[in-house]
Every structure is written in structure tokens, then in C-alpha cells.
């Protein structure tokens with residue numbers, strides 16, 4: 074179990090204190106950006122780089138031997154082992170040829186682990202969808218936990234630490250338990266690997282690990298988010314869920330799921346099981362037709378649920394911000410109610426005849442306390458003068474983090490950001506877990522600037538994403554004065570832990586993609602080609618923009634020779650340098666209030682969160 078000073082960022086669970094209790098005999102402290110101390114009966118010290126670790130260089134044999142005593146293996150060893158399961162670069166997936174075998178493969182792994190029959194006893198809520206799956210699952214988990222049940226939650230992806238994917242009773246699984254279950258599964262599968270069974274790819278492994286955890290932890294309910302699609306997803310080995318949900322459908326992963334909404338809906342409806350009730354949210358008719366047809370074929374009662382009516386919440390706010398969360402919350406309420414009814418618990422818990430239209434108090438508590446990192450999350454960075462933190466005034470730096478990366482979610486993100494900067498009082502999370510007096514009350518005379526910090530994976534289409542974001546924001550009066558394009562730190566061939574060290578200078582040599590994003594921004598958003606020739610040469614990037622770059626609204630030209638800033642945007646050489654530079658900007662400009670929207674990629678959002686919590 075980790076102790077973090079900034080508990081909120083790590084725990085993601087409601088009503089948590091700002092630190093978590095260590096389990097006896099095993100705990101660790103983050104002691105600085107590069108160091109991590111383990112106390113595990115005897116003192117150990119570990120320092121690792123977050124940079125790429127070549128899979129071939131990993132001596133897994135030695136680590137597996139150590140795994141005989143799970144307590145003696147470090148978390149980083151497990152991450153190294155997991156990283157060997159990453160079969161190819163993310164976003165580089167081939168279509169689903171032969172994927173049906175994949176489900177059989179998952180079943181064979183479950184057999185090896187002795188879980189094939191046991192998972193039939195899990196009381197599962199299974200949720201697919203293009204957007205809002207994770208949020209819907211988190212709401213369901215929080216509702217049922219507040220109804221008194223022991224909950225298991227499996228979501229994807231993770232942002233800072235792989236354990237975020239597995240929550241027991243609302244908390245990320247502890248390191249100790251994770252290591253125990255991880256190595257148990259790892260060793261059994263590895264033993265069979267010699268008989269010609271190959272080790273599963275990463276997501277299949279994580280899925281069977283989730284089942285292992287939920288069975289061993291004896292959860293009352295297992296809330297399971299589909300990884301990708303539905304029909305052929307590893308989680309679809311669940312034969313008889315209690316209830317299924319389909320969150321909002323849209324265009325994503327077309328290379329795998331197909332190029333029409335109907336194709337995509339077909340895959341998502343693949344989680345429906347004969348006669349098991351299902352719920353969905355309002356969808357475009359092309360998608361709804363397919364969902365309904367599949368439901369009819371399987372005699373599935375399918376109900377379309379309207380967004381949650383705020384009036385039912387008796388004045389409380391949802392734990393996840395943004396109007397789109399009302400859609401997810403409505404779905405979660407119906408899924409949870411159905412789960413309670415079909416497991417025979419509804420009448421026990423609400424014996425006094427709480428009817429269908431009532432919103433039980435436990436449901437409200439769950440909806441209000443649900444948390445999910447990097448989805449419409451606001452983090453106030455406590456910038457201070459390093460030498461004299463209380464006396465020297467400096468500007469404000471607020472990060473608005475949302476991992477939107479599809480056209481529909483960009484719109485949802487834009488609407489949320491606009492209303493959040495207008496209200497500027499939603500879920501504010503001081504990064505160090507405390508607020509100083511007047512910390513956020515002193516902005517009356519400050520000049521607010523909205524800045525975009527963006528990156529997206531190369532498989533995405535920024536020509537769609539960026540205009541969607543900008544026009545949605547503009548339609549409600551929010552305009553970005555500057556855009557910063559930055560490479561992410563996370564690499565796709567290494568699973569990292571939340572405590573992995575972050576090198577201060579993670580300059581990428583190849584910034585071609587970021588320059589392309591900038592070019593697109595300048596051409597299609599700003600309508601200018603100014604100085605683009607200069608930026609087309611990634612080698613020209615040697616310095617950060619001057620600190621007053623963010624102060625103005627007008628196009629900003631010039632700057633130091635070889636500098637990267639042009640017009641309204643800049644390519645930044647690395648994320649850690651960018652965060653430090655933003656902090657310096659507000660230190661030097663006490664009248665500046667920077668509202669930075671971080672979006673386009675969950676990896677980017679995860680990296681920023683990891684940097685902010687240091």
C-alpha cells in the first residue's frame with residue numbers, strides 16, 4: 074500500500090482522507106521525483122527511469138524465482154513482467170481477423186487458473202460503449218457500495234498506475250494484494266507456456282487477473298468495463314451477467330470495429346446475452362436499430378434511459394463533472410437498480426417500498442462521490458515562489474484535465490471546459506491536498522487566459538478533433554489564447570507504476586507529429602501560415618517560449634533565434650519542461666491566471682497528473 078501526501082490523486086475513492094493506511098509490514102513512500110523507498114520488513118531502495126525499457130533486456134527468470142515469495146518482489150518487477158506482454162505498439166492493431174479464437178484463448182487461460190467455473194458465480198454488470206463506459210461503471214460501483222455491497226470494479230485504461238484498473242470496495246487494489254494475485258496468475262500461465270500455450274497479450278492478462286481478484290476477494294458485485302468493442306473483447310467470456318449496459322456510441326476504433334455506426338453498434342451489442350436485460354442511452358437511429366435488432370434476436374429486454382434529471386438529486390452534484398455525465402449517471406442508476414432487483418436485494422434494502430421513480434439516498438451518495446481520474450478533473454496547482462512561498466505573490470495555475478480523444482468526447486470536453494472556466498468552482502482539487510487561506514479567492518484582479526495543452530495519438534484525426542474542440546468552446550464564448558503541442562512521456566512498451574521516476578528532461582528527438590499538430594492549428598484554426606516554414610524544421614527546437622508568451626492574445630512573433638514560439642502556438646520539447654515553464658510563467662506574472670485544458674490523449678492526461686502530484 075502506498076502512502077501519498079496528495080491522497081486524492083492516488084486513491085480515486087470517495088470520502089478518503091489525504092493519506093491511506095498502510096497494511097502491516099509493507100508500505101512505501103515517495104520521497105522525491107526520482108527516488109522511492111520500500112519498507113518491506115527490510116529496507117529497499119529503488120530508482121528507475123520511466124523511459125523505454127527494452128523488453129528483451131529484462132531478466133524475467135530471476136524475477137519469477139523471486140516471485141516464489143511475492144512479498145519480496147518489488148512492484149517494478151511486476152511492471153517489467155507485464156511490459157513483456159505488450160505485443161505491439163498501441164494504435165497499431167490489425168483488424169479482428171481470427172479474433173474469435175481470442176475468446177477461446179481467454180477461456181483456456183481461465184481454465185489454467187482454475188477460474189472457469191468460479192467466474193460463473195460472479196454477479197456481473199457488463200458495460201460496453203464508445204464513450205462513458207468507465208464513468209458509468211464507476212457510478213454503478215459507487216451506488217452499490219453505498220447500498221452496502223462489496224464491490225469489484227475493472228476499468229480501462231489506467232492513467233498513472235495499472236492498479237487503478239482494479240478497485241475493491243472503491244479503492245485501487247493494494248500493492249501487496251496486487252503482487253500476490255499477479256504472480257499467482259503469472260506463474261501458472263508461464264508453467265503452461267512450455268506446453269505450447271502462449272502467454273496472453275496485456276489486456277487478456279489484465280482481464281483474467283481481474284477475474285482472479287474478484288473471485289478471491291469474494292466481491293458481491295463485479296462491475297466490468299469492456300476493453301474494446303464488445304463481441305470479441307476479452308471480457309466477453311462472461312456468459313451470464315446480471316445486466317448489460319451500452320453507453321454512448323460514436324465513431325472510434327473504426328480500423329477494428331468497422332466504418333459505420335451500425336458496424337460499431339453490432340460489436341457493442343455483442344455483449345448482450347439471451348434474455349438478460351440490457352439498458353442503453355439515447356443513440357442515433359443507425360446505432361439504435363442495430364442494438365434493438367440484436368436484442369430482439371436474443372429476447373433481451375432493452376430499455377433506453379434518458380439522462381438523469383438533476384431535480385432527482387435533491388441539490389447534490391454528481392461526482393463526475395460535465396453535462397454528459399448526466400447521461401452516464403442515468404444509465405448507471407438503471408443498471409444498479411436492475412442488479413439489485415435481479416439479485417433479490419432491492420426489497421431487502423428498500424423494504425418500505427421505494428418505488429421505481431424514487432432516488433434512494435444511497436444512490437445519491439454513490440452518484441455524488443464517484444471519482445475517475447482524468448475525466449473532467451480540475452487540479453489547482455499550488456505554485457509558489459520556491460524560496461518564500463507565503464510572501465511572494467504569484468499568478469494562478471489551474472489544470473483542467475479530460476482524456477477526450479474522439480470527436481464526440483471532444484465536444485463533451487469543450488462544453489465542460491467552457492462551463493467550468495465560467496463557473497470556475499466545480500471539482501477543485503488542490504494538488505497537495507490542502508488549500509491556503511484565500512488561495513482561490515484572490516483572483517478578482519487577475520487576467521484569465523485559457524491555454525490548450527494538446528497531444529493525440531497518430532491514429533487519431535486531429536483535423537477533426539481540434540476544430541470540434543475549438544468550435545464547441547467558441548460557441549459558448551471560450552477562446553484559447555495559446556495552444557501548446559507536447560509529446561507524451563509514457564511509452565507504449567512499458568507499463569509504469571505511479572511511483573516510477575520521471576526524468577526532468579524527456580526531450581523527444583522527433584517532434585514531427587507535434588509540428589504537424591501545430592501546423593494544423595495555425596492553418597485551420599488560426600487561419601494563418603505565419604512562420605510555419607520555421608516550425609517545420611523540428612531540429613530548430615532548442616528553447617522554450619519567453620515567459621510573456623502566454624500573456625497576450627495577439628499573434629506573437631519573434632523571440633530568441635531558434636526558439637519555437639510562433640503566432641498563437643508553440644511546440645514544447647517535453648512535458649516536464651512544459652509544466653515547469655507554466656509554473657514559471659505564473660510566478661513571474663502575479664496578475665496572470667492560467668486555465669490550462671489538457672486533452673486529446675489519456676496518456677497525456679495521465680502524464681500531467683503524475684507530474685503534478687510530485
Ligand SMILES: Nc1ncnc2c1ncn2[C@@H]1O[C@H](COP(=O)(O)OP(=O)(O)OP(=O)(O)O)[C@@H](O)[C@H]1O
Pocket residue numbers: 202203204205206207208209229230320321397398400401447448449475476477478481482483485486675
Ligand atoms: N456520455 C458521453 N458522451 C460523450 N462523451 C463522453 C460521455 N461520457 C464521457 N465522455 C467523454 O469521454 C471521456 C472518457 O470517459 P470515460 O472514461 O467514461 O469513457 P470510456 O468509454 O471508458 O472511454 P475509453 O474509451 O477511454 O475507455 C471523458 O473524459 C469525456 O470527455
Ligand SMILES: [Mg+2]
Pocket residue numbers: 203325
Ligand atoms: Mg475507447
Ligand SMILES: [Mg+2]
Pocket residue numbers: 206207228229230298
Ligand atoms: Mg474506459
